[in-house]
Amino acid sequence: MLEKVHLSILREISRQGSLTAAADSLHLTQSALSHSIKKLEQLANISLWVKDGRNIKLTQAGEYLLAQANRLIPQFERMEETLRQFAANEKGALHIGMECHPCYQWLLRVVSPFLASSPGVDIDVKQKFQFGGMAALFNYDIDILITPDPIQKDNINFEAVFPYEQVLIVSKLNKLSKLASITPAQLTEQTLLTYPVDLARLDIFQQFLLPAQCLPKKHKTLEDTDIILQMVAANRGVAALPKWLALEYAKTLPIVPLRLGSKGIHKHIYVGYRKLEQQNKHIESFIALAKTVKVTPG
DSSP: OOOHHHHHHHHHHHHHSSHHHHHHHTTOOHHHHHHHHHHHHHHHTSOOEEEETTEEEEOHHHHHHHHHHHHHHHHHHHHHHHHHHHHTTSSEEEEEEEOOTTHHHHHHHHHHHHHHHOTTEEEEEEGGGTTOHHHHHHTTSOSEEEESSOOOOTTEEEEEEEEEEEEEEEETTSGGGGOSEEOGGGGGGSEEEEOSOOGGGOHIIIIIIGGGTOOOSEEEEOSOHHHHHHHHHTTSOEEEEEHHHHHHHTTTSSEEEEEETTTOEEEEEEEEEEGGGTTOHHHHHHHHHHTTOOOSOO
16 A cells, blocks of 8 residues: 555655656656555545645645655665665675685685675675584575585585695604604604594595504694694694695794605685575675685695
8 A cells, every 4th residue: 555656755745845846856747646645545544735725735644654754765775775786796795604624714815805806795704614514505504615525416516716735734843843744654653633523524534544544642622723733833732734824834833744645635625605606796706716815835
C-alpha cells in the first residue's frame, strides 16, 4: 500500500513548494503525482493534504509521513548506492579462512596492496578455521581458504599462488646447524616444535619422519609462530617452517634453515574458492595480487 514513491512525493512537495515543481523534480506529470497520492488516500481512508488555492497544506497524517520520508528516504538512497557499488564491484567484504599458521605472515603482504586497490572492500581474516577450513568454505562462512594442503572437491577451485620449501629451523647453538641438510634419523635426538595440528596434517611427519620410521625425541606443540621461533633460537627445540619465513627471521634471530633430506620438501600456498564464485571480481583481484607478492627467495 505505502510505497517509497509516496514518501518521495511528500518530501519533494516540501522541498519545492508546489505540485508542479515536485513533479518536475521526480520526472512525473502533475496528474500522475496527484493520482498516486489520491490512490494512497483512498486505500488508507485518510487525507494527506488539502489545497488552498495554489498552495498545499499537509494534514496531520501528511506531516507524519513527511517526517518519516525525511528519515527513511536517505536510508533508501544509501542502500541503493551501496547496491550500485556492489554491482560495480566497488564495495563488499572478503572473508578469508586461514588453514596455515605461517601463511599469515605471507597474507599480510597481500592484504596491503589489495586494500589499496579496492578502497570499498573490507577484509576479514578468520583464523578460527585453521585446519578445518573446507567446512567453512562449504558453509559460506568464508569466501576463500588459504591452505598448503588442498582437498580436491568438484565444486571447489584451488589455485596455486606461491611456491615455497619446507625446511627445518635450528638454533646456531644446535649441533645440526653446520649441516646443509638432515636425515630423519638425526631428528630422533631433537625436540620437535609444531603447531597443535593432527600429525596427518604435518608434512615433517608424513613426508619425512614416518616414511623412515623415525620419531623425534620429544614433540611439543605451540600455537604462536613467534614463540616457536624464540624457542628455536634459544635451542629449546627445532621446527619445520617455510624457508622464506626462516630467512626473514634469521635477520634478527640466531637460527638457520636446513633442507629436509637431499631433495627437500616443496610446497605451494593455495587459494580455494567456490566454483560458483569464480567470476567474483574481489576474489579474482585477490588471487592476481597473491601471485605477484614476492618474499625472500626460498
